[in-house]
Amino acid sequence: xxxEHEILRFNQIKGDxxxxxxxxxxEEVTNLYIxxxxxxxxxxxxxxxxxxxxxxxxxxxxIDGVEDVSKIQFSGKxxxxxLSREKSFKAPEKxxxxxxxxxxxxxxxxxxxxxQKLRFNRIVFSAEVIxxxxxxxxxxxxxxxxxxxxxxxxxxxxxxxxxxxxxxIGRHNAVDKVVGEAAIRGVDFSRILLASTGRLTSxxxxxxxxxGIPILVSISAPTNxxxxxxxxxxxxxxxxARGKRFNIYTSPDRVKxxxxx
Numbered sequence: 001x002x003x004e005h006e007i008l009r010f011n012q013i014k015g016d017x018x019x020x021x022x023x024x025x026x027e028e029v030t031n032l033y034i035x036x037x038x039x040x041x042x043x044x045x046x047x048x049x050x051x052x053x054x055x056x057x058x059x060x061x062x063i064d065g066v067e068d069v070s071k072i073q074f075s076g077k078x079x080x081x082x083l084s085r086e087k088s089f090k091a092p093e094k095x096x097x098x099x100x101x102x103x104x105x106x107x108x109x110x111x112x113x114x115x116q117k118l119r120f121n122r123i124v125f126s127a128e129v130i131x132x133x134x135x136x137x138x139x140x141x142x143x144x145x146x147x148x149x150x151x152x153x154x155x156x157x158x159x160x161x162x163x164x165x166x167x168x169i170g171r172h173n174a175v176d177k178v179v180g181e182a183a184i185r186g187v188d189f190s191r192i193l194l195a196s197t198g199r200l201t202s203x204x205x206x207x208x209x210x211x212g213i214p215i216l217v218s219i220s221a222p223t224n225x226x227x228x229x230x231x232x233x234x235x236x237x238x239x240x241a242r243g244k245r246f247n248i249y250t251s252p253d254r255v256k257x258x259x260x261x
Contacts, residue, residue, distance in 0.1 A: 002026065002146055025149035027169055033080045034062070034089055045143070045150060045168040048177045052168075053079055055180030059207035061110025063087060066183050107229070110210065117212030118234040121190055125215055126256040127246075129160040133195035133217055134241045136162055141197070143167045153178045154195045155187065155213075163187050171198025175207050189213050200226040200239055209233045215254055217241050222249055 005024050008017045030042045032053060044052060050072065057063045063083065071082035083089050133156045141152040144167060153174035155163040164187070166177035175196060182189065193215040194208050200222035206229065208216045215236040222230075222239045227249045230237040236251040252258040 002143060023146040025143060025147045025169055029077055031078045032056075033078060035081075035083055042173065044170060044173045047168075048166055048181065049074070049079065051166070051177045051180030051184065052173055053081065053180065054183055055176035055178065057081070058183055059176055059179055059210050061113065061210055062089060107206070111206055111233075114210050114212060115233060117190065118209065118214055121212070121214045121234075122254075123158060123191055123214055124254055124256045125158055125193055129156065129158065130193065130215070130217055130238060130241060130246060130255070131244065132156070132160045133193055134219055136165070137195050137197055137219070140165050141167055144197075150174075151197045153197070155179075155182050156193045156195060157191060158193075163192055171196060172203060172207070174198070175204060179207070179211055193217060195241075196220075199223065200230075200237060202226050202229055205229045205235060205237065209235055217246070 002023045003026060004021045007020055007022045009020050010017050026046055027043055028046045030044065030049060031038060032040045032042065042052065053072065054066060054069065063069060068084050068087045069081055070084045073080040133154060136154050136156065137152045141150065144150045144152060150167040150169055151171035151174045152167045154165045155178050157163055164178040164181040166174045166181065168174040168177060175194065189211045192213060194213045195217045196204060197219055198204060199220045200216060200218050202223065202225040205216065205226045215238065217238040219241055220239060222237055227237060230250040234251055236254040237249040238246050239249060240247045248255060
């Protein structure tokens with residue numbers, strides 16, 4: 001996950017350079033084939049590859065559950081996925097390069113299938129658990145602390161128990177990895193919180209909505225589209241969760257302390 005590289009660090013006070021060893025994150029490339037066709041190329045950290053693939057298929061709406069994958073095979077830098085006969089899939093004309101996902105102005109069609117997942121979800125999380133999720137991100141992000149080169153994501157239940165954790169060079173990949181791990185283990189997404197170190201952009205929000213995750217928390221800021229989509233679909237969006245504070249942007253009723261006011 002890390003390698004050492006000799007660097008020159010400039011010190012303006014001393015006016016000279018120090019020769020040091022620095023920890024740098026490893027970046028790998030994986031090609032994903034679906035039903036024999038090249039679907040996407042991922043640039044990612046070298047861990048939880050199966051979880052990354054399964055999570056991505058889920059959050060992109062390509063599959064509805066792990067059972068839709070009839071076969072997954074790894075060969076060098078390639079991953080070959082065969083979908084069940086019941087699951088139709090049309091390969092894109094041009095395969096995608098996935099590092100930090102970029103989308104257009106239109107919402108992907110698959111998200112509208114998830115509209116009922118959040119509408120009637122009345123689960124409540126305490127402020128203590130919400131803030132604890134950020135503490136878990138910070139305490140378990142060992143690669144980030146060593147290198148400063150990764151994002152982290154975690155899934156936390158209403159009791160503050162960690163259900164899944166991942167680090168990756170891409171914030172989207174980190175989210176896909178924890179979703180994949182939880183899906184493989186059969187976790188109920190309707191009763192967990194997703195915590196992330198990345199910005200709450202439309203793409204991250206859509207991934208949470210697709211999985212029916214009711215609360216999305218980050219130490220970082222949301223974008224206007226992230227807020228707009230969260231409000232439309234009833235996702236509780238929380239940003240700048242740091243220390244003893246956080247900002248609620250949409251659907252505050254899932255925060256225990258708000259419901260008491």
